[in-house]
Amino acid sequence: MKTINLDYAAGAPLDRAVLDKMLPFFTEDYGNPSSGHSLGDKPRKAMEEARQNIALLIGADSKGIVFTASASEANNLAVKGLIKAGKKKGDHIIASAVEHFSVLNQLKSLQKEGYKVTLLPVDSYGAVNPEQLEKAITDQTILVSIQTANPEIGTIQPVEKLSALARDKEIPFHTDASAAAGWMELDVEKMGVDLLTLAGDQFYGPKGSGALYVRRGVRLMPLIEGGIQERGLRAGTENIPAIVGFGEAAKVARENLEERSKKFAALRDELKESLFNSIPHLHLNGHPENRLSRNLHVSVSFVEGEALLMRLQMAGIYVSSGSSCTSQALKSSHVLTALGLSPELAQGSLQLTLGPESKAEDIPYITEQLGEIAALLRNMSPLYHQYLKEENSNA
């Protein structure tokens, strides 16, 4: 059976060039960058080249790049690392309600320790209004953390405007750019951010590769203490193959940024048109234009996401959903709830992300299958039958 992956944000194959660059560091060039002898030279040079490539992707100084094992770790280093360093006095942290759990769950823990947290609401597209941030800032605010783009619904945040408000009050600004990096132009100077999170596996690099950009002068405490790797901000022997792959993926992403994002935006729009033209009662989630190029997010009215996901899988199509039944915690996505989406629409949500093997030729099949599956599940949905009755009585 033919298979179509529409869930590349969850996992994507490595770029071939990335893998080739990584392989020697598992075998021939296995040395430790911290060694005093020459076996460490090649890995060390490769690591610094990777650091340079990652810095270039976000317009940063390579000295500011700290390697981590994931974006989650980078988010933890940013938030807890900054707070533990305690340079700025205060006990108030601001974030958006649609941050990744690796930010939100830290804030929950910090609340238990006595910190005060404000989660900014978002509009129906998922964007933070800068006025809301301005109102939330107090003289006790020590950190603002707002993502560059939402990993689930793809909406891009007005980071420049938001960071300017924090900068005015000399409050450090962190942005989780893990969903955005490699897919849109990022420049830490233009964005005005002090801390920025990246992940290599989000742009065809290896899993287990992440980084935090730290602006010069911003003090952090390490989460992992030990040796002085990563300028003392993250102890432990560096994962050289992952770092090298991360750097190469950043280079390829930078060189192909415009082409990739144009190609995916066009393909995504074609898929969107096709779905909305042939399937009734679909709802677009996230901003119609101001969103990540590879992301499409829709809700199928009257039906539940896990049932959609299972049926689509039977047709060889892989997607993800924000429904409560697909989450281990049995809660529907906090992002969709923050948009003010009705519980029914949140349950019927589908996240579709494009990747290297996505092609226009597959769109008719995807449309046909989703259309049939939606019709089949609606036929057995009490919500749909209720809707039909109401329609009839109004007619």
Place this chain on the structure above:
Amino acid sequence: MPEYSEKVMDHFSKPRNIGEVSDPSGVGEVGNPVCGDMMKFTIKVKDDRIEDVKYLTFGCGAAIAVSSMVSEMAKGKTLEEAKKISNKQVAEELGGLPGNKMHCSNLGADALHKAIEDYEEKQKVSAG
């Protein structure tokens, strides 16, 4: 995707007895979109026996399979027998359900029992 048994997948991919019986003797509704599952069972009762049973379900794979299984288990049973169908039995008949999906089997049995209660209430009213 959770690990579903073959039986669950069978009922999910080929659900039996979908719909609403016309002029139902009893109707039972449980759940809501907030919790993610919603079921509506309609039954036709003749001589204290469930002659026909259909359902409409909004929910995950387990919820759909549970509805289908409950409808099969209830069909042809006397009301007293059908009342004894427990969520545990439903889960067992389906070859087990993942831990976090057990609540779906509660819903199926509850919806059926509510439909029976609804029928019995109506009987009382018409008898009274």
